[in-house]
Amino acid sequence: MENTIVVYGAYGHTGKFIVAELYRQGYGNLILSGRDLEKLTALLPFFPDSEIKVADINNPKSLDEAFKGAKIIINAAGPYLDTATPIIKSALRSGSHYIDLSAEQKPVLDIIDEFSEEAKNKEILIIPAAAFYGGLADILATQLTKEWGHTDEINVYIGLDSWHPTKGTRLTGYRNHYKRLTFKDNRLKELEPTPSKEWNFKEPIGCKEVVSLPLSEIITISNHLNVNSVNTYLSQNSLDDLRNNSTPEPKPTDEKNRSSQQFSLEVVALKGNEERRISAQGQDIYAVTAPLVVETVNRILSGKAASNGVKTLGEAFAAGDFLNSLQEDDIKITTVEKSYVK
The missing domain is CATH 3.40.50.720 (NAD(P)-binding Rossmann-like Domain)
Known part of the structure; x- marks a missing residue:
């Protein structure tokens, strides 16, 4: 035992x-x-x-x-x-x-x-x-900012080609009546309405309209990383699927019983005029957990x-070692170490 x-x-x-x-x-x-x-x-x-x-x-x-x-x-x-x-x-x-x-x-x-x-x-x-929500963005952000003692801003962009929610996902949505929190100016704050924007997730997701939707990665990231603000954005099309009661549950399509749904989760970190990006792509947000x-x-x-x-x-855990241990068939990790912004 x-x-x-x-x-x-x-x-x-x-x-x-x-x-x-x-x-x-x-x-x-x-x-x-x-x-x-x-x-x-x-x-x-x-x-x-x-x-x-x-x-x-x-x-x-x-x-x-x-x-x-x-x-x-x-x-x-x-x-x-x-x-x-x-x-x-x-x-x-x-x-x-x-x-x-x-x-x-x-x-x-x-x-x-x-x-x-x-x-x-x-x-x-x-x-x-x-899991996909909460943990994956957290460990990506940890790896991305490992050399920075302090980070100005971390933005998490989650793009799905579609979202076929499980019964458990829907039950959680009905049960969770608490106000959503974001992290701004070094503290948790109630989310304020913000306009949507476009984000290019590259293929196979492509360019999507995204909206601010704080999930558990706001809590996991801000709990241990030295960062001024953390934001999470979700593609509007997947949120529309989730809110549509007629959207079907996920159906298995391969030998791992994964659905055909594709995802891209991108973390962007900013410090001064320096920007770093890391992304994770794969199939089926439930299976990848x-x-x-x-x-x-x-x-x-x-x-x-x-x-x-x-x-x-x-x-x-050591973020880089953890990510390197994952199979590319499950999660493909891509990093842009440095990109300078004006």
Whole structure:
């Protein structure tokens, strides 16, 4: 049981990608957990070496039983406004490291505020938002600004050719009624209305209208990088898809069960008259979370985390080494080290 990994929400859309990637990379002895016994049982033919354990966030005893002896708990069950706190409390009781995929800002802020000291004292690593939203931009920004002691501005541009949201994404949207925050003048502020603008994501996304839409990377980046302001922009077409109730869920199109949707995430950092850019391109924003999470698992188990406590991806690990470990079929990284602006 020394390196047992629990995936809570294993039967969810992204949870299944994570379980499959863990198996692909040679991890056995998984505990597949969640509230629905029937859905958990349906996974066993595909992952026969696993064990299933039913647990409910409203029943701390069931969580403790499911997580007993686990080295790492991966929480793939949103909305994280509901699931993060009870699962982290159980992780702290069981002495397990914790990873989640939160795109929501509020649970990431709550995790930092509520659990940092206890996790550090118990030598537990808690990594929220280790996903496409939150974690990927954070580790890209960390790598991009590694030689700068201070950065004036970090802008994150997220372009999707389309967004076919999962049921979990829609549920999170309905549940998340908190005001969105941006980071300006060295502090978090409520987002103010701003006009849209054009951004060229290059192929295959191309030029898109983008709008300001702060997600969890605002919190992850500003929590550990010395920066005056952080902004996140999302392509308007993908937001329109998300808001359209008739937009279908993602459908598998390849051997990895990825949908055909393409993404480009670009981070632009400014310091004085110097500009740096780094981008990540790939297929399926849900599927790409799996290699990010499993690489996080790899590094925790191999002792490559910088320290314990509540940490972001960029804060916990050597950013360049982490990015270099990712397969190009999952994420293609392109960097423009220096570009001078007027």
